[in-house]
Amino acid sequence: SSILKVQDLSKTYVNGPNRVEVLKNLSLDIKAGTTTALVGASGAGKSTLLQLLGALDRPTAGTVLFEEENIFAKSDRELAFFRNKRIGFVFQFHHLLPEFTALENVMMPALIAKKTRSEASATAEALLRDVGLAHRLNHRPGELSGGEQQRVAIARALVLSPQLLLADEPTGNLDMKTSDEVHGLLSSLQDSRNLTLIVVTHNERLAAAMEKTIRLVDGRLEQLQQTTVSQ
Ligand code: ADP
Numbered sequence: 001s002s003i004l005k006v007q008d009l010s011k012t013y014v015n016g017p018n019r020v021e022v023l024k025n026l027s028l029d030i031k032a033g034t035t036t037a038l039v040g041a042s043g044a045g046k047s048t049l050l051q052l053l054g055a056l057d058r059p060t061a062g063t064v065l066f067e068e069e070n071i072f073a074k075s076d077r078e079l080a081f082f083r084n085k086r087i088g089f090v091f092q093f094h095h096l097l098p099e100f101t102a103l104e105n106v107m108m109p110a111l112i113a114k115k116t117r118s119e120a121s122a123t124a125e126a127l128l129r130d131v132g133l134a135h136r137l138n139h140r141p142g143e144l145s146g147g148e149q150q151r152v153a154i155a156r157a158l159v160l161s162p163q164l165l166l167a168d169e170p171t172g173n174l175d176m177k178t179s180d181e182v183h184g185l186l187s188s189l190q191d192s193r194n195l196t197l198i199v200v201t202h203n204e205r206l207a208a209a210m211e212k213t214i215r216l217v218d219g220r221l222e223q224l225q226q227t228t229v230s231q
Pocket residue numbers: 013014015020022040041042043044045046047048049
């Protein structure tokens with residue numbers, strides 16, 4: 001079944017007299033539990049589309065159905081609540097809080113969602129173990145390598161057990177070996193947690209490892225390719 005149905009989505013940014021029409025009547029269907037790479041030149045609108053799919057921003061026109069529910073019919077408050085609960089985000093720059101430990105960073109969304117401290121801590125610790133950082137719970141981001149920081153960010157994205165994981169250039173800031181490790185981790189978590197994963201990437205190997213590739217050209221979807229060999 002579909003987790004996301006995008007219908008005639010448009011996004012135009014208006015800055016004073018300037019209008020930038022970034023997405024143009026875009027339609028798209030994402031099945032639950034699948035992996036998709038979102039590719040395209042810089043400025044093509046990939047981040048904009050990801051932000052709309054993740055309900056971080058509202059479209060100029062069109063709808064996004066999340067499990068048949070029209071998410072942009074929600075108030076800002078309801079939308080924020082929905083997003084925190086159902087969608088995880090990983091960005092190129094991890095945005096970890098520097099003064100908090102790895103464990104505290106991962107606990108944070110759970111505490112904000114009013115989980116108890118012991119529940120948040122137990123979930124965060126289990127996730128940090130899953131991403132291979134059981135020995136780094138009490139390290140601050142500055143004491144971790146780039147790959148470790150991104151693993152913490154991935155654990156944080158999953159602490160409220162979202163169904164959908166959106167990643168924007170998750171390895172754009174990492175060397176090749178570390179990128180491969182982070183890709184492997186994302187794939188195994190996607191599989192074991194039955195996540196729907198959408199990744200914006202310039203990395204051809206990561207794109208090739210996804211089941212489907214969507215290419216944005218000038219605000220439209222150019223093609224859908226089914227990757228022949230999926231993992
Ligand atoms: P990509 O992720 O493919 O590089 P983006 O979605 O970041 O593309 O940007 C697409 C276009 O929209 C670019 O021309 C960018 O400058 C413009 N843009 C993105 N965000 C904004 C914004 N908040 N205000 C104005 N223009 C924006």
